[in-house]
Amino acid sequence: MDTISISIAIFFTLLCLSIASLIWLKIKGRIIPNGVIVVLGFMAMCVGGVFAFINFGEDYDAYKKLHWQTLTPAQIQPLVDEGYTVFVDITADWCNICYANKVGVTHREKIVNALADDKIILMVGDWTEPNAVVENYMRTQGRGGTPYNKVYGPGAPNGIILPTQLTMESVLQGLAKAKG
Structure with missing residues (x-):
């Protein structure tokens, strides 16, 4: 994997961990707006899509x-x-x-x-x-x-x-x- 792919994978992982942490805190009684979780989820889907597109595995040359x-x-x-x-x-x-x-x-x-x-x-x-x-x-x-x-x-x-x-x-x- 190249540097861009590694960076995207790390960012995707951090987004997923953030979402999981916010959901866990919400379950524990903290007041976390649902919109924040939804926006982070949408961002994670977008980043995941970019990662999948970049690493499609096809030889473009x-x-x-x-x-x-x-x-x-x-x-x-x-x-x-x-x-x-x-x-x-x-x-x-x-x-x-x-x-x-x-x-x-x-x-x-x-x-x-x-x-x-x-x-x-x-x-x-x-x-x-x-x-x-x-x-x-x-x-x-x-x-x-x-x-x-x-x-x-x-x-x-x-x-x-x-x-x-x-x-x-x-x-x-x-x-x-x-x-x-």
Whole structure:
């Protein structure tokens, strides 16, 4: 545990001990306002929530081990024919939903572990600046904007379009169906 986690754990423990002491004193007949105990209890729940969030146990840098290659639409079908699953991500730096998809889904450790499979090829089309390859691909898909995610594989040679707002479940289901 790092210094912040230790500090939060100590503060949480002190809050709980304070609450227990106040309840014990109240039982013994001391006049302790209920509001004080409730406020301290609420504070303890908040501190506990922060502690749990910080120590969730997930590797937030896991996404760095993924190897994305530049979108090359002509390579998708031959890769699928060889038994690979191809995950396509069309994104842009200015796209807020793309950012939310990364932070909330594709950069999460569970999804990273699924995408890190040797039989999965990751292709990214960056549409931050005009890009003829991405524009042509999106035109063939009948789409005009980001984000756009599609999974191709032996079980779905024509691909499975994932929802605009990704969820971990939608990505895992898409990968499973595409693998066949």
